[in-house]
Amino acid sequence: MAILPGPGPGMGHLIPLLEFAKRLISHHRFHVTCIIPTIGPPSATLKQVLNDDYTNPNDSKLNAVYLPPVNFHGLTAVKVETQIFLAITRSLSPLREVLKSLKANYSENLVGLVVDSFGTDAFDIAEELNLSSYIFITSSAMILSFSLKLPQLDERVTGEYRAMGEPVRLPSCVPVHSGDLLDPVQDRSDLAYKLMVYHTNRFRLADGIILNSFIKLEEKGYTSFVERRRTGSSGPVLEDQSECLKWLDGQPSGSVLFVSFGSGGTLSFRQMNELALGLEMSGQRFLWVVRSPNDKVSNGSFFSLRNDNDPFAFLPNGFLETTKARGLVVTSWAPQAQVLAHISTGGFLTHCGWNSTLESVVHGVPLIAWPLYAEQKMNAVLLTESAQIALRPNVNDENGLVGRGEIAQIVKSLMEGEEGKRLRERVEEVKNAVQRVVGEHGSSTKALADLALKLKKRTCIYICRFIWKFV
Missing domain, CATH: 3.40.50.2000 (Glycogen Phosphorylase B;)
Incomplete structure (x- = not known):
């Protein structure tokens, strides 16, 4: 085999x-x-x-x-x-x-x-x-x-x-x-x-x-x-990431947006900055797996889970201090399956990798689709237009960025809006179907x-x- x-x-x-x-x-x-x-x-x-x-x-x-x-x-x-x-x-x-x-x-x-x-x-x-x-x-x-x-x-x-x-x-x-x-x-x-x-x-x-x-x-x-x-099924926890789960234990049910771009995804410096400021503007709780930015490719971590530079150094000044009461930022890796299974997790901003998609569906977590490379844009089409379990932010055609205002709006929509409620109901249907097919x-x-x-x-x-x- x-x-x-x-x-x-x-x-x-x-x-x-x-x-x-x-x-x-x-x-x-x-x-x-x-x-x-x-x-x-x-x-x-x-x-x-x-x-x-x-x-x-x-x-x-x-x-x-x-x-x-x-x-x-x-x-x-x-x-x-x-x-x-x-x-x-x-x-x-x-x-x-x-x-x-x-x-x-x-x-x-x-x-x-x-x-x-x-x-x-x-x-x-x-x-x-x-x-x-x-x-x-x-x-x-x-x-x-x-x-x-x-x-x-x-x-x-x-x-x-x-x-x-x-x-x-x-x-x-x-x-x-x-x-x-x-x-x-x-x-x-x-x-x-x-x-x-x-x-x-x-x-x-x-x-x-x-x-x-x-x-x-x-x-x-x-x-x-x-x-x-x-x-599919969930993957292993590669290292002790109990900090994430302990932090989630202290958050209200369904209140946290999990933000992760998989094992290979990287943002540009400007986009990383916009995402940080958008999360701050949204007022929502979040758990963000952050990596150092890469201005050349969107799959800059393809061959490594290691950060050569401290990714915190690329975040906006004051961001960690301003958001520490409602946000947790970790580097490189988090126990994704356990995070998505946690009762406090209410949404997932994802690169639309297929494993991440399946893990989210298995645990009934609605998505924000943020595709980066490979087949992920096609997956985003499937999740938003066909399966209807995800929202997809609009990209600014002039600079190719998703702006902080757009990010704040779509995060709030998923976590506390009517559209998010509709997606949550739909993904719950799909979750129940998963339980049947693997039974x-x-x-x-x-x-x-x-x-x-x-x-x-x-x-x-x-x-x-x-x-x-x-x-």
Whole structure:
């Protein structure tokens, strides 16, 4: 079973795949091995996730194997997505040797290879070794629908998609304006786009697609593939962040806005300043996971959870003092699943990463959609226009910023306005649907059982995990 991670430490891809592995182990008695290509020594964060939270030294049902570091010398000024794609290609040879060794040791018990959408080159190895091959989609059904359509769009459309003059229409989904499409498709001359077309065209080679979503959240996006789905789960607490939870314990029920841009997201200095002042103007309670700004890219923490500079130094003068009675600012990381589950949390200002979306929905927390990179703008369209569980602030066209006044208004609207009340009722409906689909007789539980049944004649399945690193 192979898994290719997402950006940076890859937590957005690693965690749902490990949750998937845990369910195969706990409910269907499989064995799982994560095979991890790297571009440097594994980070402490990665080791902690794999060793502390997901593996038991007294139980070898979930193991990790690290491949030799990938060499990226000579590769300059390329998008992160390109590095992700090439990490797989440059790891195929050692991957083959590891899988051959596992095959020799376990004979017919090595039955499956699961990759995420960046890793379809690994299908060739699966075919060589007579393994079933699956794609695990760590994004939404809308993203899967677009991915399946991309090879046809590439042949049919001339020029850049942003020049089409009309939205892209996907099967059973709301139309998506070209500016909200995935980052890698915004420049068709870039290598990242060419690699994405190549890999999405290979989706058809998989024996199956495992989708990390559920129907109630994406009722309009499931028509073509409702038989293959899985609901995600929350990730681990990577370090002691009890300060956040203790602070939340002292706040009124439903009164706190959680602000976080995931493991990779960064704001520009000006935007960080506007967000701080907007939170101050709103008068609402907030818990903000802050990182040092980056004026060049919006995914500046892709390859690190570390702050090279003190992010507090970039906040407006007096901000921490002025807001200390109703706000808490922490650096780099917070126990997101626990924060969203806390009774005091009443809203989530998010980058619209899919794991963050699912975790918020699972706990019935309405959203403010603030997409930054990758597929997040498409997720924002889904959350605001289709699922209707999020608000989205207006961007100032002149400077590309979300102004402090707009931020204050939308935060107040979510936390205490009628629109926020409507979203809260809607997300509660979706939360109840989640509980049904992951229940004993739910559709997600059944889908996983059906997949396990196909492999049941053999006793081991291996996850191959493609990661780079990492600080």
